Amino acid sequence: MPNNDDFRVKRIQRMLLEMARGNFFYSLEPTNKNDNVASLVVMLNMVNEEIRASFIHQGFANAHNTPQCIIQLSFLMDPDGTIELVTNSTCSLLSALPKEIIGKPITDFMTEGSQKVWAKKMVKHLKRERSETVQFLEFITKEGLLLGKDCHISVFQSFDGSGQKILLDTVFFSKGEPFGTELPKKTLKVTKGIKEAKVTLTPEDIEMIRDVHDMIINNLDKDLPLLKDLALQMGTNEYKLKYGFKQLYGTTIFRFLTHERLRKTKTLIQHSNLSLKEIAHLTGFKSAAHFSRAFRDKYGKSPSDLRG
Structure with a gap:
């Protein structure tokens, strides 16, 4: 070629x-x-x-x-x-x-x-x-x-x-x-288990949850605050934020954060010359060992194996 x-x-x-x-x-x-x-x-x-x-x-x-x-x-x-x-x-x-x-x-x-x-x-x-x-x-x-x-x-x-x-x-x-x-015209009902819906998400609520999603994506190197503090910061309550996010994105906020961090590390390993230690730091992992362990659990191989 x-x-x-x-x-x-x-x-x-x-x-x-x-x-x-x-x-x-x-x-x-x-x-x-x-x-x-x-x-x-x-x-x-x-x-x-x-x-x-x-x-x-x-x-x-x-x-x-x-x-x-x-x-x-x-x-x-x-x-x-x-x-x-x-x-x-x-x-x-x-x-x-x-x-x-x-x-x-x-x-x-x-x-x-x-x-x-x-x-x-x-x-x-x-x-x-x-x-x-x-x-x-x-x-x-x-x-x-x-x-x-x-x-x-x-x-x-x-x-x-x-x-x-x-x-x-x-x-x-x-x-x-x-x-x-555009945002959906109908409200979105959020349920927990088989119980009746306790929370109704308005278009404004959905937009707020998407803002949380974008905040996570753009700040992978930073730890999230407690959910109650994050909810207060976003002008909502913990329950609505917690179950609304799971309804919209199919996972919890903290699992989403971990998933996105690992996905970002995979991209950096494949498309950059940064060291594995630098990649771990840039994506919010506390140590290279923690990063390597989480990466192997997610992808079935170590970061060094992927870079190969």
Whole structure:
């Protein structure tokens, strides 16, 4: 893959066009160069990931306007990894025609790092008659954009007796209208367990809770005050803040804070050269050990493993 300045700028232009179309699942491959273009690539990847992740936080208030379409990446291969079938959506994602994909090794469409992972992992899985695993892989389009995703890989015996087959698939949230244009007209009832609703959230209450959400996102390095103090600060009561937030975002305030901190650390690990200690400090973790433990619990691997 060429990596001259002209090609780097063209990739950035393509990335911006995809973002303008509402496709936030692409990224750009970082380089070892230390110049303005390299800095722009890092920032664009981080902004893109922030926008993509924000889609899941629109809550039930905008349930009809959140992304509802799922684009699927799917390959059917023989034991050697040669592609036999591919979906139309996969062709669209890779910016290639079916005839440019079918008959080619799957590794032709992977980054160098993912090629090595694929070769190492599949040796083990092909020794079994049936096998399933999940592996993070990065695919690359003709324009040089990256598609990094946890992929579900299944090895199975074909029904027609032709031997083993490999099925690789994953999904990407895309399209739809991620942001509502106005607050809902109806009030939102909040319940606790199976009891009758005790709190009714007005549009003003919903806006207030979204302000809390944004405050958390923008201050991940700071600890939250006690809920009663936060509620007083926001001009509401603790009960309404506590259960209103959970109703809108599907989790508690403090779990949301932890989730966002870990998501931010993952982005910084992948798209910056900051040390793990610096990343832990920037995202509000008290120590590198605490950060590493929480990260492993969340993602199943240590921060150093991800940076690899």
